[in-house]
Amino acid sequence: MTAQLIDGVALSRQLRAALRERVAALNGRGCRPGLAVILVGDDPASQVYVRNKVKACAEVGIHSVLQTHPASLTEQALLQHIDALNADPAIHGILVQLPLPPHIDAQRVIEAIAPDKDVDGFHVANAGALMVGQPGFRPCTPYGCMKMLEHIGCALRGKHAVVIGRSNIVGKPMAMLLLQAHATVTICHSATAELAHHTRQADVLVAAVGRPALVTADMVKPGAVVIDVGMNRDATGKLCGDVDFEGVRQVASWITPVPGGVGPMTITMLLTNTVEAAERRLTTPSF
Numbered sequence: 001m002t003a004q005l006i007d008g009v010a011l012s013r014q015l016r017a018a019l020r021e022r023v024a025a026l027n028g029r030g031c032r033p034g035l036a037v038i039l040v041g042d043d044p045a046s047q048v049y050v051r052n053k054v055k056a057c058a059e060v061g062i063h064s065v066l067q068t069h070p071a072s073l074t075e076q077a078l079l080q081h082i083d084a085l086n087a088d089p090a091i092h093g094i095l096v097q098l099p100l101p102p103h104i105d106a107q108r109v110i111e112a113i114a115p116d117k118d119v120d121g122f123h124v125a126n127a128g129a130l131m132v133g134q135p136g137f138r139p140c141t142p143y144g145c146m147k148m149l150e151h152i153g154c155a156l157r158g159k160h161a162v163v164i165g166r167s168n169i170v171g172k173p174m175a176m177l178l179l180q181a182h183a184t185v186t187i188c189h190s191a192t193a194e195l196a197h198h199t200r201q202a203d204v205l206v207a208a209v210g211r212p213a214l215v216t217a218d219m220v221k222p223g224a225v226v227i228d229v230g231m232n233r234d235a236t237g238k239l240c241g242d243v244d245f246e247g248v249r250q251v252a253s254w255i256t257p258v259p260g261g262v263g264p265m266t267i268t269m270l271l272t273n274t275v276e277a278a279e280r281r282l283t284t285p286s287f
């Protein structure tokens with residue numbers, strides 16, 4: 001078996017076309033969706049991601065404001081910038097690019113963003129809403145993974161999904177979204193014994209650890225759907241995921257590539273959340 005590719009670039013193109021129409025409808029009602037992107041420091045990867053976010057906003061008609069600050073910015077100054085953006089009616093979404101420099105408490109910064117502008121879905125109010133099945137913003141990467149599963153018609157009810165990774169921004173919310181879709185979910189992490197024993201039972205396997213080629217073909221159940229969230233550099237400096245793509249594609253039924261899989265979908269779901277934030281403001285002005 002050779003797996004079919006889940007193409008995050010092509011799916012993003014489709015979803016962004018639909019977003020352009022939603023933005024046009026908002027414009028017709030006198031609303032221009034606005035996203036503020038805050039970058040602190042000079043991490044080269046973060047600079048690329050932020051630039052791509054700003055470009056993607058322009059592509060669908062979202063107004064974006066990019067704030068770049070030196071790594072020496074104090075936490076207090078960052079909190080003041082967020083306060084100003086929280087109060088700015090032209091801004092519907094705020095994101096602070098992660099990681100932040102070590103002297104800044106990322107969780108404190110995230111909690112300073114108004115939950116109705118937290119288009120990253122990282123605020124504890126949005127994380128809690130996801131936990132109890134209430135409406136809220138879903139973190140962009142797991143939300144994008146769910147869209148990919150939906151796109152290939154993967155019926156999750158009763159399926160066994162295994163998530164490798166327990167981060168607050170990917171692993172945990174991914175597990176909650178799969179659970180909401182009625183999958184049986186196992187979360188594996190760095191202290192999991194016999195990782196391969198668990199992964200071999202997965203109908204849907206999500207790898208979100210940050211270790212090149214952690215998932216090899218012998219760890220995958222034939223016919224499984226494999227979603228690779230990893231974003232690593234291999235020994236030669238080439239971008240790669242957590243999955244040994246060439247090996248695993250011989251066993252899986254569907255697989256996401258890196259690059260061109262989950263990454264572009266993360267940005268597309270950020271656009272989706274921003275448009276939704278603007279729509280919510282129009283329909284629920286006090287939201």
Ligand SMILES: Nc1nc2c(c(=O)[nH]1)N[C@@H](CN(C=O)c1ccc(C(=O)N[C@@H](CCC(=O)O)C(=O)O)cc1)CN2
Pocket residue numbers: 048049095096097098099120140141231239258259260261262263264265266267
């Ligand atoms: N505030 C946030 N910070 C971070 C998030 C996030 O969702 N919100 N996620 C990651 C980084 N990230 C988005 O910010 C991100 C990573 C990768 C891609 C992407 O499109 N990757 C491309 C390859 C890009 C390259 O050539 O380097 C791909 O996979 O095709 C998009 C977004 C951590 N921080």
